[in-house]
């Protein structure tokens with residue numbers, strides 16, 4: 001843990017919108033009360049763990065078996081996967097989904113104005129990250145909480161060589177029943193089926209998506225998505241920016257058993273809809289330039 005609880009509280013100042021607790025030693029979690037919704041964000045990974053608009057159950061899912069311990073990736077909420085998505089392209093011994101989701105970020109600011117809470121976190125390279133990825137960068141995550149939830153990830157290249165990144169705002173959306181959802185927004189696009197051997201031909205998505213088996217797809221799509229949750233009589237929208245790919249993931253029965261941090265039957269309770277730069281979508285960031293990946297989530301009545 002880099003910042004102490006006292007240092008974090010100093011950033012909050014007099015504001016009653018923010019507090020910080022440390023139920024698990026060395027693993028601070030910020031609580032936000034933004035009037036129209038509440039949220040929790042872990043300093044590790046700048047990972048949003050909960051977002052609850054007033055009178056609604058949590059929009060995000062966190063596994064009850066997730067370990068809230070320094071250095072361990074937390075299964076649920078919105079992990080930030082960066083600077084590579086999934087396995088490293090050349091070296092499978094490097095951590096899945098990059099190295100910023102299980103390290104502490106720095107809280108730079110926390111402000112509450114006009115019913116919107118805005119928290120800014122940064123992550124800077126260390127000797128350890130240079131071993132994994134030898135580039136100079138400034139990474140900023142901005143989390144905005146109001147009647148919507150926005151996460152914006154900005155990558156600035158402060159080195160002398162261009163670099164390529166893949167990444168994901170790996171959002172675990174909580175659902176009433178995985179077999180009673182419909183996903184709109186990817187119909188008419190092509191996807192890489194990650195359950196098929198690498199290099200398999202891309203597949204055309206003819207209809208809206210329903211899920212009744214394991215799914216792990218990278219859609220080539222810039223479109224917003226709408227998750228219709230029939231069980232909860234609500235819809236969740238996912239808007240994106242800086243993203244030409246969307247991942248839809250659910251491990252289903254068998255894969256869930258292999259995931260030690262997920263109860264066997266909890267695959268029924270979430271679907272990951274991830275604003276990504278993945279598959280063929282690999283932005284190059286030139287020296288002194290930035291790339292921004294963003295997702296905005298909110299509720300709509302079910303129509």
Ligand code: BG6
Nearest residue numbers: 086096097170194216217247249
């Ligand atoms: C998804 C990937 O984004 O994340 C899947 O498409 C992967 O292939 C899943 O299994 C979970 O990854 P992890 O490292 O959090 O278990």
